[in-house]
Amino acid sequence: MIRHVVLFRFEDSFTPGIERRWRSGLDGLVGSVPGLRSLSVGRDLGGEARSWDCAIVADFDSLSDVAGYATHPLHTPLIALSAPHSRQIASVDFDLPTHRKDSTE
Amino acid sequence: MIRHVVLFRFEDSFTPGIERRWRSGLDGLVGSVPGLRSLSVGRDLGGEARSWDCAIVADFDSLSDVAGYATHPLHTPLIALSAPHSRQIASVDFDLPTHRKDSTE
Numbered sequence: 001m002i003r004h005v006v007l008f009r010f011e012d013s014f015t016p017g018i019e020r021r022w023r024s025g026l027d028g029l030v031g032s033v034p035g036l037r038s039l040s041v042g043r044d045l046g047g048e049a050r051s052w053d054c055a056i057v058a059d060f061d062s063l064s065d066v067a068g069y070a071t072h073p074l075h076t077p078l079i080a081l082s083a084p085h086s087r088q089i090a091s092v093d094f095d096l097p098t099h100r101k102d103s104t105e
Numbered sequence: 106m107i108r109h110v111v112l113f114r115f116e117d118s119f120t121p122g123i124e125r126r127w128r129s130g131l132d133g134l135v136g137s138v139p140g141l142r143s144l145s146v147g148r149d150l151g152g153e154a155r156s157w158d159c160a161i162v163a164d165f166d167s168l169s170d171v172a173g174y175a176t177h178p179l180h181t182p183l184i185a186l187s188a189p190h191s192r193q194i195a196s197v198d199f200d201l202p203t204h205r206k207d208s209t210e
Contacts, residue, residue, distance in 0.1 A: 051196055055108070055110045
């Protein structure tokens with residue numbers, strides 16, 4: 001499994017209206033994009049000096065599924081919505097071991 | 106639930122040996138830090154222009170649990186290990202809806 005993490009710093013031009021369309025589009029991708037198992041997106045609540053504005057965390061079956069997502073016809077319009085208003089974007093795609101310790105163990 | 110996401114860009118001085126100690130320490134936090142439900146960490150495999158080196162994604166019961174984690178005695182030595190070798194750190198803490206659509210639905 002691959003965990004795809006993207007952080008965004010947005011310009012003020014990224015209005016709530018544009019953001020709503022962007023996020024409702026993201027919400028519709030799971031179940032439509034091959035290999036996309038889950039996706040979470042949200043605005044920062046931490047407000048620290050190092051905080052950026054927003055994060056996406058999406059889990060995929062493989063790196064090639066992440067590549068397919070990048071050009072998927074349901075996703076590219078969302079990139080077109082956010083990219084013009086993104087001051088900075090940073091990403092990390094890392095291997096997510098299928099068995100991970102969580103606190104219920 | 107709060108999803109705590111941190112991206113790192115490391116200096117070359119962050120040797121594999123230091124990183125192993127850092128990551129084994131991180132692996133030991135779940136079950137010891139109050140409110141920490143899960144933690145995943147990994148090096149970037151994507152290799153894109155916008156890629157940073159490493160990401161942590163950790164889920165907590167609340168924002169105050171994230172604050173407690175930041176100063177927890179098991180975590181602060183890990184910050185001391187990585188901070189001197191971190192060229193840049195960015196974070197987003199966002200609200201993670203307890204019910205999220207995933208592809209099995």
